[in-house]
Amino acid sequence: MTPLFLYNSLTRQKEEFVPINPDLVGLYVCGPTVYSDVHLGNCRSFTSFDIVYRYLMYKGYKVRYVRNITDAGHLVGDADIGAEDKMAKTAKALKLEPMEVAHKYTVGFHEVMKKFNNLAPSLEPRATGHITEQIKMVQDILKNGFGYEVNGSVYFDTVKFAKEQDVYGKLSGRKLEDMLAESRELKNQGEKRHPADFAIWIKAEENTLQKWDSPWGEGLPGWHLECSAMSTKYLGAKFDIHGGGEDLKFPHHENEIAQNCGACGTMPVKYWMHGDMLLGNGKKMSKTPDPVTGISNSVMPEELFSGDNNMLSKAFSPMVVRFFMLQAHYRSTLDLSNDALLAAEKGYYRLMEAYNTLISLDHDGSGGTNDDEQQINTMLDKAFEDMDNDFNTPMALSRLFTLVNKINSFKSGHIAIGSIAKGTLERMKKVFHDFIFVIFGLLDETQASNNGNGEVLDGLMDLILELRKESRVKKDWSTSDQIRDKLKELKIQVKDGKEGTTWVVEK
RNA sequence: GGUAUUGUAGCCAAGUGGUCUAAGGCAACGCUCUGCAAAAGCGUUAUUCGUGAGUUCGAAUCUCACCAAUACCUCCA
Incomplete structure (x- = not known):
């Protein structure tokens, strides 16, 4: 240990x-x-x-x-x-x-x-x-x-x-x-x-x-x-x-x-x-109203999750808020604001999507040792050192984000997966899993949104994207763009990549 | 008033004597990719860490002064 x-x-x-x-x-x-x-x-x-x-x-x-x-x-x-x-x-x-x-x-x-x-x-x-x-x-x-x-x-x-x-x-x-x-x-x-x-x-x-x-x-x-x-x-x-x-x-x-x-x-x-304290409008969040303004700056969790409050522009999910908290050290004050939560939301989804990409990566077994491999292992090691250093979650998180670039590069082919050893990919999967879910205690809300009718949704999306693909082959851009735009309105983001099209439910 | 703590880019925020011309996220800009986008990748964005002195070979990091903010001083996680 x-x-x-x-x-x-x-x-x-x-x-x-x-x-x-x-x-x-x-x-x-x-x-x-x-x-x-x-x-x-x-x-x-x-x-x-x-x-x-x-x-x-x-x-x-x-x-x-x-x-x-x-x-x-x-x-x-x-x-x-x-x-x-x-x-x-x-x-x-x-x-x-x-x-x-x-x-x-x-x-x-x-x-x-x-x-x-x-x-x-x-x-x-x-x-x-x-x-x-x-x-x-x-x-x-x-x-x-x-x-x-x-x-x-x-x-x-x-x-x-x-x-x-x-x-x-x-x-x-x-x-x-x-x-x-x-x-x-x-x-x-x-x-x-x-x-x-x-x-x-x-x-x-x-x-x-x-x-x-x-x-x-x-x-x-x-x-x-x-x-x-x-x-x-x-x-x-x-x-x-x-x-x-x-x-x-x-x-x-x-x-x-x-x-x-x-x-x-x-x-x-x-x-x-x-x-240390969570701040709202630069002051300690407290139920007691401000003596000058007479209003309390505390945000109740339910108001945050529902968006029903006058401090924030929209609703934020529990995991976005948890991620937001992880981005600051526990002994520092943390300033809650709409901008900060919006930034955390983007970051959270980027991390979760990268994780899902990571676990989908396969390795053909070949590969050796080079700079990428070394950098990955160094980052993984340091993430644990950060936690050992007074639970420095923001630092550990930053290590994972450095590797998010690598993961996306593997997926897009910018970096060949064979440039790292199979064991290193496996280790990265294990450590990401452990950090995100076991240590940081985050849940994957990108998956949770499909609960109940996931299979139906997957089937529908396969069908729709297949039809869109056909229209794109025929260079029928108006149809393919219409599909894309309508899905966007339904909070489904279509991602066109070299290997085909994927999609994700937006928050 | 007393006692602490903090002040880092547009925002959130790491770093507490040399590897810091300062991590990471978000935002912004350029490029690549794309039918166009989005997503993703690459690059750029603080030679500078509240201000002014000092210690030191060397300071965001230590000392002093000043300015500002916050917290506690029998309500609060």
């Missing part, structure tokens, strides 16, 4: 990936809070980690991929000064049970993930199913002296933790001194001893919809706690990779680390990975 290097957010450098247990990988990714539909920005993050999951498996690791569903405890605002619970807010607005809200949006989330061809994680635990574990963790934190109870709520003592363990702020780059300086302000702290403290157990109010019995009375777990408790339960006190969006670094992940250290005494994660 070639070594894999990944960028560790905690150390801020690329490190060689060495799993804690040989050949086994524990991967935890922060999942959605299921109080509303996921938007495209959320999808990018999950897609980035889908590639990580896929590539780790491709390299031969046995991966346990845990992605949580947060269905309780996520508050809007500060717990001790009367914040609103996200789940409860939606439940009240839609007149649904909180569990119904969670279910509705969990189902929707899964549907969207499936459309993007993101693999299901090995395990998808939910916060409400792990209340016992979370209570136990609060108890452990209290036992270790890093928490305090006030009036039925329990808070994490961030200041004490920060002073005793040189851990807090490491991930997000926050300094303890700055934090302590804040305490002089003494404003509106409620029950907390310090603004940096955070709720790990929240006392239920009379109208709280989701609440559970605990040693401290009825209440609900704090946000952050579900991830600590569930990652510990399913991956152990120390596991390999924790992923999530850049925006979760603070406070979510910082507090997660604090809770784990506070409860178990060990740093929970060996490698932290953070994906």
